[in-house]
Amino acid sequence: MLAVPPLWLAIGAAGLLRPRSLRLSALWLFPLGAAAAFVLAAASLAELAEPAQSLVLPLGLPDLPFHLRLDPLARFFLFLLGAAAGGVSLFAAGYFRKGEGTAPGLLCLQYHVFLAGMAMVLLADDAYLFMVAWEVMALSSFFLVTTQHRIAAIRSAGFLYLLLAHLGAISILLCFGVLQGGGWQFTFDAMRQAHLATPWSSVAFGLAVLGFGAKAGLVPVHVWLPEAHPAAPSPVSALMSGVMLKTAVYGLLRVSLDLLPQPQWWWGLALLGLGLFGALFGVIFAAVQTDMKRLLAYSSIENLGIIFGGLGLVLLFAASGHPLMAALALSATLYHCLNHAFFKSLLFLATGAVLHATGERSLGKLGGLIHRMPWVAWLALIGTLAIAGLPPLNGFVSEWLLLQAFLFTPQLPQPFVNMLVPLGAAALVLSAALAAYVMVKFYGVIFLGQPREPALARAHDCGRLERIGLSWLAAGCIALGLLPVPMLALLDAVVRQLLGTGLGTLAPWWRLAPVAVERASYSPPLFLLVGGAVTLGAAWLVHRLYHGRVRRAAAWDCGFPLQNARMQDTAEGFGQPIRQIFEPYFRMQRELPAPDDPRPAYRVTVEDRFWGALYLPAAAAAQATARLVGKLQQGRIAVYLLYSFVTLLALLVFVL
Amino acid sequence: MNAANLLAQIVVVALAVAAAPLFMAWVGQCRAWLANRRGPGLLQPYRVLRKLFHKDAVLATRASSLFRIAPYVQFGAMACAAAIIPLLGTDLPFATAADAIALVGLFAVARVFLALAAMDIGTAFGSLGARREMLVGFLAEPALLMVFFTASLIAHGTALPAMATAITGHPLAIYPSLAFAAVAFLMVLLAENARIPVDNPATHLELTMIHEAMVLEYSARHLALIEWSAALKLFNYCAIGFALFLPWGLPDRVGSGMLAALPVVALKFAAAGAGLALLETVSAKMRIFRAPEFLATAFLLAVLGLLVRLLLGS
Numbered sequence: 001m002l003a004v005p006p007l008w009l010a011i012g013a014a015g016l017l018r019p020r021s022l023r024l025s026a027l028w029l030f031p032l033g034a035a036a037a038f039v040l041a042a043a044s045l046a047e048l049a050e051p052a053q054s055l056v057l058p059l060g061l062p063d064l065p066f067h068l069r070l071d072p073l074a075r076f077f078l079f080l081l082g083a084a085a086g087g088v089s090l091f092a093a094g095y096f097r098k099g100e101g102t103a104p105g106l107l108c109l110q111y112h113v114f115l116a117g118m119a120m121v122l123l124a125d126d127a128y129l130f131m132v133a134w135e136v137m138a139l140s141s142f143f144l145v146t147t148q149h150r151i152a153a154i155r156s157a158g159f160l161y162l163l164l165a166h167l168g169a170i171s172i173l174l175c176f177g178v179l180q181g182g183g184w185q186f187t188f189d190a191m192r193q194a195h196l197a198t199p200w201s202s203v204a205f206g207l208a209v210l211g212f213g214a215k216a217g218l219v220p221v222h223v224w225l226p227e228a229h230p231a232a233p234s235p236v237s238a239l240m241s242g243v244m245l246k247t248a249v250y251g252l253l254r255v256s257l258d259l260l261p262q263p264q265w266w267w268g269l270a271l272l273g274l275g276l277f278g279a280l281f282g283v284i285f286a287a288v289q290t291d292m293k294r295l296l297a298y299s300s301i302e303n304l305g306i307i308f309g310g311l312g313l314v315l316l317f318a319a320s321g322h323p324l325m326a327a328l329a330l331s332a333t334l335y336h337c338l339n340h341a342f343f344k345s346l347l348f349l350a351t352g353a354v355l356h357a358t359g360e361r362s363l364g365k366l367g368g369l370i371h372r373m374p375w376v377a378w379l380a381l382i383g384t385l386a387i388a389g390l391p392p393l394n395g396f397v398s399e400w401l402l403l404q405a406f407l408f409t410p411q412l413p414q415p416f417v418n419m420l421v422p423l424g425a426a427a428l429v430l431s432a433a434l435a436a437y438v439m440v441k442f443y444g445v446i447f448l449g450q451p452r453e454p455a456l457a458r459a460h461d462c463g464r465l466e467r468i469g470l471s472w473l474a475a476g477c478i479a480l481g482l483l484p485v486p487m488l489a490l491l492d493a494v495v496r497q498l499l500g501t502g503l504g505t506l507a508p509w510w511r512l513a514p515v516a517v518e519r520a521s522y523s524p525p526l527f528l529l530v531g532g533a534v535t536l537g538a539a540w541l542v543h544r545l546y547h548g549r550v551r552r553a554a555a556w557d558c559g560f561p562l563q564n565a566r567m568q569d570t571a572e573g574f575g576q577p578i579r580q581i582f583e584p585y586f587r588m589q590r591e592l593p594a595p596d597d598p599r600p601a602y603r604v605t606v607e608d609r610f611w612g613a614l615y616l617p618a619a620a621a622a623q624a625t626a627r628l629v630g631k632l633q634q635g636r637i638a639v640y641l642l643y644s645f646v647t648l649l650a651l652l653v654f655v656l
Numbered sequence: 657m658n659a660a661n662l663l664a665q666i667v668v669v670a671l672a673v674a675a676a677p678l679f680m681a682w683v684g685q686c687r688a689w690l691a692n693r694r695g696p697g698l699l700q701p702y703r704v705l706r707k708l709f710h711k712d713a714v715l716a717t718r719a720s721s722l723f724r725i726a727p728y729v730q731f732g733a734m735a736c737a738a739a740i741i742p743l744l745g746t747d748l749p750f751a752t753a754a755d756a757i758a759l760v761g762l763f764a765v766a767r768v769f770l771a772l773a774a775m776d777i778g779t780a781f782g783s784l785g786a787r788r789e790m791l792v793g794f795l796a797e798p799a800l801l802m803v804f805f806t807a808s809l810i811a812h813g814t815a816l817p818a819m820a821t822a823i824t825g826h827p828l829a830i831y832p833s834l835a836f837a838a839v840a841f842l843m844v845l846l847a848e849n850a851r852i853p854v855d856n857p858a859t860h861l862e863l864t865m866i867h868e869a870m871v872l873e874y875s876a877r878h879l880a881l882i883e884w885s886a887a888l889k890l891f892n893y894c895a896i897g898f899a900l901f902l903p904w905g906l907p908d909r910v911g912s913g914m915l916a917a918l919p920v921v922a923l924k925f926a927a928a929g930a931g932l933a934l935l936e937t938v939s940a941k942m943r944i945f946r947a948p949e950f951l952a953t954a955f956l957l958a959v960l961g962l963l964v965r966l967l968l969g970s
Contacts, residue, residue, distance in 0.1 A: 064678075198892055249926025368778065370720045381722075388768060391761040400757050403801075407808055423960050426802055426955075433797040436764055437790045444786060446677050448780030450718060517752055519813025526753040530739060531762075534669075546709045555716035557779040569775075569783035577791045581948050598776050 001047070001070065002055070002123070003077070004040040005116040008033060012112030015643065019105030022097070029108050030093035031465070033115065034086045040119070041082030044075040049493035054125060061128075066185050069125035072493040073258070076334065077122045077250045083476065084242045084341040085115055091349045091469030092235035094462065095356065101148035111636070114140040114239065121247050127186040134172065138165040138215075141244060144236040145228050157227035164224045168214030172251070175207035179259055191259045201260050205267050208255040209274070216248035216307055217301045219278035219532035220610045226285075229297035229546040230361065234352020237293060241300045242345035246337050249307055256315060257498040268316030269417055272435040275312055276424055278305030279431040284585060286438045287578040288606045290363050292351045295442055296344065299387065302431055303340045307333055309424065310402050314499075316421075317405075320412050323407060323501040328514050330495050332401035338487075339386070339394040339480055346383035346473035347442075350376050353466060354446060357459040363442075363571035368451040372459040375430055377447040379470045384443040386477040388436040394480035397512070399432055400522055401484075405515060423584055434578075441574040450565040482524045485509045579606065587612055664914065665739060665748045670953040672738035676891040677701035677884065679925055686933030701887065709881035716777045716873055718884060726773035727874065727881040733766040734888040737776045741895045744917055746817035747909045755814040756804040759896075763848070766885070767793045774870035785869025788944060792854060792866065795951035796847045799840055802958030807900050809965045816896075820903040832968075836961030838901045843954035846896065847947065852936040854947050864941065894928050 011033050015025050052071035060066045092111065096104055117137035124130035142165070146158035169505040180186055181194030196204065214221040229237045256263060282301030289295035310333035317326035351361075353376045370377040386393035406425035412418050451457060462470070480487060485506050489577055492502040503514055513521035542548075557563050579586065593600035632643075681698045688695030715723070739750040740759050754762070771786040771793075808814045810831060811822035823834075847854040850867035857866050871882050898921070899906070905920035907913030942950060 050872070151797070258967070287778050331705065370722065370776075371718075385765075385768065390765045390768060391758055391760070394759050396758075400761075403757055404814070407805055407814060419963060419966060422805065422966060423959070425805060426798065426959050426962075429798040429801045430794075430955075433764075435795040436768055436797075437794045440768055440775075440786065440790050443774055444775035448720070448722070448772060448775040475926065511752065513752075516813070517813060518818055519811075520755045520757075520815055521752045522755060522758050523753040526750070527736075527758065530750060530753065531732050531736045534735045535728050538731050538735070538881070539728045542709065542881070546877060547712075549712045551712050551714045552717050553714050555718060555777050555779050557781055558872060560780075563779060567780040568778045569780075569787055574783070577787065577945075577948070580945065590889075 001040060001043045002068070004036050004039050004082075005119040005123070007036050008112040008116040008119070011036070012109040012116075014130060015105040015108030015112070017105070019103045022104045025104045025108040026093050026096065029112075030089050030096075033112055033331045034089035034093070034469075037082045037086035037089055037115070038286075039084060041079050041081070044079040044082060045490065047073055048075050048079070048490050050075075052497075058623070060132075063327055064128050064186075066236045067125035067128045067189075068123045068129075069188070069444055070123065072497045073250070073253060074122045076491065076494045077246060077337075078119065080338055080341050081115075081118055081122065081243050083574045084345050084473070085239060087244070087469045087471070087472040087476070088235050088238045088345055088349065089115075090472065091238075091352070091466045093467035094469075095349075095352060097356075098231070101150065102143075107144075107147065109550075110140050110143045111236070114144060114236075114244075118243060118247055122250060126190050127173075127180070127191075131169070131173060131176070131398040134169060137244065137247065138162070138169065141232075141236070141240055145232040145240075145281065147233050147236070148231075154231040157224075157231040161224040161228040164214050164221060164282040164333055165622055168211045168221070171207045171214065175204050175211055175255065175300075178207065179255070188254075188259060191477070195261060196491070198264065202264060202267070204260060205256060205263075208252055209271065212248040212255075213274075213308070215251075216245045216279075216304045216308070217282075218274060218304065220284075221283050221302065222278065222301050223608065223610060223615060224607075226289075226294045226297040229300070229348075230291055230293035234293075234348055234355060237296075238345040238348035238352070239280075241296070241348055243343040245300060245304055246341060249304070249311070249337055252308075252311065254499065256311075263319045265316055265319040265414065265417070268312045268314070268319055269420070270312070271315060272309050272312030272421075272424055274345030275305045275307070276427040276431070277307030278302070279309060280427055280434075281305070281585075283431045283434040283438060284578060284582050285606075285608065287434060287441065288572075288575040288586070290575075291361050292354070292363055292366070292442065293348070293361060295363075295438065296347055296351065299435065299438060300340075300344060302435060303336070303344065303387075306428065306431065307336050307340070309428065310336065310405070313402075313405055313421075313424070316412070316417070318499060322412075324503075325408060326499050327495045327501050327503050328401065328408070329405035330499060331491055331514075332398050332405055334491055334494060335401060335480075335484070335488065336398035339398050339477070342473050342476040342480065343383045343386040343395060346470060346477065347380060347387065349466070349470055349473070350380035351446075353462040353470075357462070358453075358456055360453070360461055361457075362445070363445045365453045365478065366446045366451075366456065367449045367453075367565065367568065368447070368456065369459060370447040373447075373461045374458065375467050376470065379467075379474045380447065381443065382474040382477055383391055384439045386481065388439040389432045391522075392437070392481050394477050394484075397484045397522075397524070399428075400512075401514065402428065404520055408515060437578070441571065445569070445571050445574060452565045452568070452570075482528060484512050488512070579604075585609065661747070661749045664745070665750055668744050668748060668914075669735055669739045672743060672891060672895070673735055673884075673888060676887040676923075678704065679891050679894070679929055680887040682926065682929040683890075683933050683936075686930045687937060688814060690933055690937045701883070705880045705884060708875075708883070709877050711876040713876040713878055715875075716731060718777050719873070720776055722769075723773045723776040724878070725875075727878040727885070729769045731881045731885040731888075733762050733769075734885040734892060734900050737892045738888065738895070740816060740904060741892055742820050742899050742903075743895045744905045744914045744921060745819050745909070747907075751815065751817050756808065756816055756819070757801065757814055759816070759886040760801050760804070763800075763889070764793070764797060766882045766889070770870055770882070774873075777873050779873065781869045781872050785872070789870055792847050792947060792951065793949055795955060796844045799951060799955040799958050800844045800848070802955060802962055803819045803837045803841045803844070803900070806833050806958060806961040806965055809962065810834070813868050816899055820899045820906055821908065823900075824906070829877040831965070833961040833965035836957050836964060838897075840954040840958035840961065841897055841900065843950060843957075845890075846891045846935075847951055847954070849893060850886070851890075851932070853939045854950065856941050859941075864944070866944075891925075893915050894925060897928070898924050 122135035260552040286298035774786040
């Protein structure tokens with residue numbers, strides 16, 4: 001397992017041998033990297049419940065060797081990394097073309113360094129290695145985002161990403177500084193022994209939320225996601241959204257449940273509130289997007305919000321002495337991480353295939369692709385249904401588990417928290433229902449209906465490797481949806497490591513009943529069996545008893561004679577009800593044509609209020625400070641000599 | 657799970673599927689009587705279904721296979737839902753395969769497939785209907801879930817049989833929280849089944865229709881299945897209402913008690929149908945953008961019910 005990150009680095013370095021050769025990276029290096037990823041996933045899954053193993057590498061600075069540790073938590077996230085990255089790498093092998101910015105060999109290096117960086121983040125057992133790996137991950141992904149660096153918008157998106165990544169990194173660094181508790185030992189083991197006092201542990205937790213939240217797209221430090229995801233090539237967006245955001249979840253789990261002592265209940269409440277607010281925020285903004293990758297980026301903000309909300313629930317229960325409920329919430333949260341890795345990677349890759357086939361990212365110029373790209377369309381349908389939280393696919397399972405955790409809320413010591421938790425359930429179901437709206441819009445506008453541009457008639461389906469990559473991820477969505485019990489039994493090792501108690505036995509394998517069968521149970525295989533049998537039985541009976549005759553004719557459309565592709569709902573049209581209902585949440589600008597305009601144009605832009613409220617003032621303040629400091633720099637040598645003289649005088653006064 | 661239970665389960669589902677058009681006809685007949693008309697009789701939906709099944713299906717040239725499978729998926733989902741809801745007893749085997757949350761998920765499957773099918777051909781009305789349907793759905797679904805959550809707090813679980821028995825278990829218990837939930841549920845029922853005041857099942861005026869706009873391009877057997885599953889959906893919703901708010905008379909084991917329960921259930925349906933017809937006759941259809949307010953009210957009422965249950969324990 002430990003051989004995989006160096007192998008990825010070697011694969012990346014091999015790409016540099018012939019940086020201009022596409023054949024080398026597409027035919028050999030990317031498939032090899034995918035194989036390594038699958039090996040990593042299989043090995044991590046097989047050893048998930050094994051006891052923790054530590055290793056000290058004689059690398060790094062003198063007296064600061066790299067500490068590695070493999071425990072169930074790290075193995076689970078390594079499994080997630082391997083399973084998702086395997087599919088993405090296979091797709092990437094067929095995806096990258098020549099002449100798109102960075103040369104293929106260099107891209108291969110950046111891609112595999114990114115993978116290795118993420119793996120090292122998960123393996124690190126001291127703050128030093130963790131930060132090095134974290135920075136490797138951030139920088140390599142920055143270069144991947146700016147693959148097409150000749151476009152100014154992509155450069156500025158990359159800059160925004162880099163800025164927030166470093167704000168987060170500083171916060172994480174400070175968090176580790178607090179965690180070491182005065183012992184000046186930066187191994188995680190020393191931090192576990194540090195026994196911080198409560199105020200300091202709360203400070204560390206706050207810094208961790210800010211730092212990891214900036215990576216995971218927690219509102220209000222989410223603004224880089226909708227910029228960077230559309231800018232990056234699709235396999236990179238898939239990896240960033242599917243896997244890299246989860247390394248932030250891993251980091252927060254590691255800090256809050258492993259390194260810090262007993263959590264405080266209000267940490268949980270704060271995180272629950274932040275997460276659920278982010279979930280609603282993300283999904284409402286996703287509903288009004290017109291760029292397919294921005295839409296998915298906002299949907300990632302939603303899903304990570306749900307994950308952080310679940311994590312808040314875990315902390316709340318763990319702090320109030322309800323370990324079983326905490327275990328249920330943690331299982332649900334981890335399961336959602338895994339689900340999101342599969343379906344979001346799948347959908348990002350599908351948008352990549354669409355982008356290559358049509359050259360369009362804007363929803364307003366797509367449509368009807370199910371006829372031209374059946375493979376992509378039907379596989380994307382699985383991802384769409386999964387992310388919309390429909391049974392029997394995987395998105396529903398984690399949503400179900402999380403709702404159970406919300407509903408079985410035992411009596412918590414704080415009465416008002418008791419009242420707030422069900423409101424959290426309300427926010428969760430609202431965002432889940434809105435996600436279905438968003439995904440119908442996403443799928444319907446891209447793949448269904450009539451093509452909105454004549455050029456779409458030339459769209460082609462994706463190649464063989466891309467199909468295999470997509471199929472793997474879709475199969476993961478189905479398998480995780482149908483067989484949650486075996487997967488949860490494996491996850492139990494992680495839950496026991498973090499909380500001390502697990503969910504216990506979950507038998508039988510076909511029925512999920514975390515508390516008791518009489519109270520709540522869900523059996524996906526039986527569900528699919530009965531649903532499928534009834535559906536197919538109905539179809540068979542209808543054809544048997546009557547007939548299966550079909551005639552083709554022009555669409556009826558209430559008899560309206562004029563029908564063209566422009567008359568379908570656009571993405572703006574489909575989002576219009578949401579824009580109207582949630583109007584106060586948006587910063588909206590409308591431009592309506594004058595009544596006598598011979599060429600009327602209607603334009604509406606929807607922006608994030610956080611830009612105006614938080615980021616633009618912060619940027620202005622930074623610039624004002626810079627200008628003040630700038631006044632000191634006169635550029636005249638006499639002035640600088642004066643500064644030295646004054647400093648000397650001041651020092652003399654202080655010392656004497 | 658023995659053979660008798662399995663048989664009972666199949667019989668109950670078959671009964672629900674067969675009786676759903678009858679219930680639809682009963683509501684229509686009551687509406688006709690209230691409007692001082694004679695009405696088409698109780699067998700009219702069956703005649704319509706028979707006619708539609710015999711016709712050749714006409715598909716638009718642009719229709720993909722998604723368009724053709726959607727009616728079957730919808731019908732399957734509704735029949736599956738009939739198996740989950742405790743209609744004639746609380747001890748049927750399929751009830752443990754899915755709880756109330758999965759039931760809501762099942763309704764969502766049907767809705768999403770129908771909305772996608774409506775967008776498939778790419779007509780103006782199809783996508784308009786899909787958008788409106790999803791608008792109603794995203795507000796009604798959370799409201800329905802909150803109703804279930806209120807009941808689940810009383811029953812200590814989200815399994816539907818547990819909810820039904822929790823209320824009958826305490827003969828004299830009156831729950832104010834359930835009263836809030838019941839009102840919210842009624843509003844959701846009206847919205848989800850395309851009834852007045854949210855949608856009008858009888859309209860074909862293009863600008864006001866929701867459900868009808870989505871199914872405009874369907875014909876023959878596909879249309880028959882959609883109509884049938886719409887009837888089954890209304891039937892299912894009423895059965896959920898009985899299970900949550902009027903669960904008296906449900907036998908707790910498989911056997912002859914289920915036969916005895918049949919007239920009680922039939923009576924409940926007759927009363928509910930008449931009540932629904934009365935409600936639809938005295939109210940007017942809302943503008944489409946009033947629908948979110950209507951459903952937001954339902955959502956808030958359900959949340960209020962939940963809070964009443966949590967804070968006052970009643």
